[in-house]
Amino acid sequence: MIDLRALLNDPKYRAGAEKKGASSELLDELLESDSQRRALQTEVEQLRAKSNAAAKDIGKARQDERPAKIDAASELKQTLGEAERVYNDAQTKVDELILQVPNPAHESVPAGDEEAFEVVEVVGGTPGPPPLDHAGFGESMGWTDNALGAAVSGSRFAYLRGAAVLLELALVQWTMNKLVGRGFEPVIPPVLVREDMMIDAGFFPTDRNQVYEVTSDELFLVGTSEVPLAGMHRGERLDAASLPLRYAGFSSCFRREAGTYGKDTRGIFRVHQFDKVEMFIWSSPDKSGEEHARLLEIEREIIDDLGLPYRVINV
């Protein structure tokens, strides 16, 4: 969701959007279109007010006075209809432009895409290369089976078997418990969602080719539980006092991984289906920094407790 008022008035907000790839021209065009839209809105509403008043007047008028009044009202309605067409075009233009604007990033975030991160901290040493990579190791232990996955479902699908399954379930349970202790409500959401949800969560139209579609039912498989979690309060006005709302979603995730041929083709990296625990918070903007810090702290604690080396990056 893009806050047009903030985009207009808050330079930091605008800078955040530009950092994530929105061109200055696009933003200017969007703001200009919205300004035109609002001017037209006033115009339409004035006509509509007249039209409403005329209709009420007819309701109160004597029978013999009505025909003339109805004629006048009809004419007014013509004018209104034309104004509405112009207004709707303006609204459509704003809608189209706004969907092209990425969510503004925080001012501390480096410009650019995923690759343009900066390393904030390195924790733990870098272990030497193992005798087998994760794919070879998983295969030899009987924990992952890509050949079987490919036979049953195609490339980039894998079976997880035996102890690896128990490990996944244990990790999920352990993590969920930790998050519940930190004030998160655990959620297992639907993974098939309507198109509206994908648009609202910001994945459509830009990432549509990454999403599996169930055409017969007009449903889409989510690539992350973020989508149905975002849908939990869709269309609601949340009372500021109820914030923050913290959810820990667990779901299978489905990704087409279109355009990633040749990358991470082995093992269980970048597969079409995987399971994930996701933290998701609804917060007021002034507390979002605090909440983000909380998320980072929890993530660090998880990796620390597991005894794994890691980097903290700003992206």
Next chain:
RNA sequence: GGAGAGGUGGCCGAGCCAGGUUGAAGGCGCUCCCCUGCUAAGGGAGUAAGGGUCGAAAGGCUCUUCGUGGGUUCAAAUCCCACCCUCUCCGCCA
């Protein structure tokens, strides 16, 4: 999948068949005031949300919203169409 009933304000619930003075009766809840010596009862007033615009603010003007989206009409909670959801019965079922 088939048949039927229904979705109204914070909640319950009228209105819809016979379109207009209904942004919506009534009740509950909530807020304020009055009354009252004992956590109760009674009386009065108020009480939806969002957008645009003007304003320093208080607030004013205005639009939208009765599941959602269209349509008919000068006028729609009320009429028409499509969709979504809930409930009941039947069918089906790994």
